[in-house]
Amino acid sequence: MSKSTGNFRTLKQAIEEFSSDATRFALADAGDGMDDANFVFETANAAILRLTKEIAWMEEVIAAESSLRGGPPSTYADNVFANEINIAVKETEKSYNAFMFRDALKSGFYDLQLARDEYRLSCGSAGMNRELLGRFMDVQTRLITPICPHYAEHVWQKILKKEGFAIKAGWPVVGTPDPTLRSANKYLQDSIVLMRKLLQKQESGSKKPKKGAAAPPAENKLTVGLIYVNEHYDGWKEQCLRVLQSNFDSQARSFAPDEEINEALKNCFIDRETNFKQVQKLCMPFIRFKKDEARNVGPQALNLKLPFGEIDVLKENLELIRRQLGLEHVEVLSAFDGAARAKAGRHGPVLDKNPPSPGEPVAIFMSKEEFGAQK
Structure with a gap:
C-alpha cells in the first residue's frame, strides 16, 4: 500500500505493472524497523530504469574492456574505490543480518553506485582499472541478489559469464575497511567543493563590463590556484x-x-x-x-592533527583538483613556509584574516600573469 496516494496494488497487479524485481526493490525500500512501511510507486518505476541502465553500463564496460587500464589497482582513486567496496560489503552484511533491508539497499546498491560514479570522475585521463571494475560488478551483483534475484541471475550468467547461479555464489570476501582512507577522501571531495564555490564567487564578483563596453582581457582569468594547508591546530x-x-x-x-x-x-x-x-x-x-x-x-577527534597527511592527499590529487576547478596550475603549500606565503602576493592578508587549520585549507586564486609576477 502507498500511504502517499491512499491506493494499493495486489501482488499480481504490482508484478504486471513493475515486474517482480522492481516490486521487491520498492518493498525493500519501503521501510525498516517499527516505521510504517510505504510502498512508493515512483521507487518501483525508478528501479526499472536504474536496473536497466546498470545492465547497459556493464555491457558497455565489457565491450570496451581492452581500452581500460590494466594491471592491479595502484592509484589513489583505485585504492579509495576498493575501500568503498569493502565498506559496502561489511555494512550490507550487517543490515541483512539484522533484517534491515532498506539499509542493505542503501549500502549495497545506492552507496556503491555513488562510489562508482565518483571513481569514474576521479580517474580522468588515466582511465578506470579493468580488474577493479570487474570486482565491482561481481560484488554489486552478489549484494543485490537477495532483493533482485532475477536481475542478478541475468547479470551473473549473461553479462559476467559466470558459472552456476548468483544465489549460490556466496557472500563476497573482502579485506578490512580503512576508515582513515575514507576520511581522507571525504576531506578531498569536500575541499574541492568549497574551492569550486570560492572560485565561482571570485569570478562572478569581478567587475562585469558595462553595456557596450569591451569584455575584460582573457589574461585576467583566474587560472592559478594556491592551496595553503596547516596540518596542526595551534593558538586557541x-x-x-x-x-x-x-x-x-x-x-x-x-x-x-x-x-x-x-x-x-x-x-x-x-x-x-x-x-x-x-x-x-x-x-x-x-x-x-x-x-x-x-x-x-572517539578520542581521535580531539587529536591536534588529522589521522592523514593533508598535504600528501592534496598533492597526490593535483590533477583531479586542477581538472575539477578548471585551472591550468595548482600548488599545495604549507601555511608556515615564508617563501610559500610570498607567492600569494597581494592576497597574503587573506591567510592572516582567515588562516587555514586542520581540515580547512585556504585557496587563493589569481591569473597566470599575476602569478608569474610573484616569482
Missing part, C-alpha cells in the same frame, strides 16, 4: 583541544561538566594579555563541535 584551538583531552572519558565517551571545562579553559588564558570573554566566544562553538565529534568517533 590547540588550547581548547588540550582542555577537552584532559576532561574526556574515552570509555564512556563523555566529558566533565561544562563548569570544569570552562574553568580549565580560563586557566589557560589567565596569564595572557587578552580578554577571556572574547576568547570564550570563539572557543564555545569549536568546543561544542569537537565534543559532538568525540562522542561519535
Whole structure:
C-alpha cells in the first residue's frame, strides 16, 4: 500500500505493472524497523530504469574492456574505490543480518553506485582499472541478489559469464575497511567543493563590463590556484583541544561538566594579555563541535592533527583538483613556509584574516600573469 496516494496494488497487479524485481526493490525500500512501511510507486518505476541502465553500463564496460587500464589497482582513486567496496560489503552484511533491508539497499546498491560514479570522475585521463571494475560488478551483483534475484541471475550468467547461479555464489570476501582512507577522501571531495564555490564567487564578483563596453582581457582569468594547508591546530584551538583531552572519558565517551571545562579553559588564558570573554566566544562553538565529534568517533577527534597527511592527499590529487576547478596550475603549500606565503602576493592578508587549520585549507586564486609576477 502507498500511504502517499491512499491506493494499493495486489501482488499480481504490482508484478504486471513493475515486474517482480522492481516490486521487491520498492518493498525493500519501503521501510525498516517499527516505521510504517510505504510502498512508493515512483521507487518501483525508478528501479526499472536504474536496473536497466546498470545492465547497459556493464555491457558497455565489457565491450570496451581492452581500452581500460590494466594491471592491479595502484592509484589513489583505485585504492579509495576498493575501500568503498569493502565498506559496502561489511555494512550490507550487517543490515541483512539484522533484517534491515532498506539499509542493505542503501549500502549495497545506492552507496556503491555513488562510489562508482565518483571513481569514474576521479580517474580522468588515466582511465578506470579493468580488474577493479570487474570486482565491482561481481560484488554489486552478489549484494543485490537477495532483493533482485532475477536481475542478478541475468547479470551473473549473461553479462559476467559466470558459472552456476548468483544465489549460490556466496557472500563476497573482502579485506578490512580503512576508515582513515575514507576520511581522507571525504576531506578531498569536500575541499574541492568549497574551492569550486570560492572560485565561482571570485569570478562572478569581478567587475562585469558595462553595456557596450569591451569584455575584460582573457589574461585576467583566474587560472592559478594556491592551496595553503596547516596540518596542526595551534593558538586557541590547540588550547581548547588540550582542555577537552584532559576532561574526556574515552570509555564512556563523555566529558566533565561544562563548569570544569570552562574553568580549565580560563586557566589557560589567565596569564595572557587578552580578554577571556572574547576568547570564550570563539572557543564555545569549536568546543561544542569537537565534543559532538568525540562522542561519535572517539578520542581521535580531539587529536591536534588529522589521522592523514593533508598535504600528501592534496598533492597526490593535483590533477583531479586542477581538472575539477578548471585551472591550468595548482600548488599545495604549507601555511608556515615564508617563501610559500610570498607567492600569494597581494592576497597574503587573506591567510592572516582567515588562516587555514586542520581540515580547512585556504585557496587563493589569481591569473597566470599575476602569478608569474610573484616569482
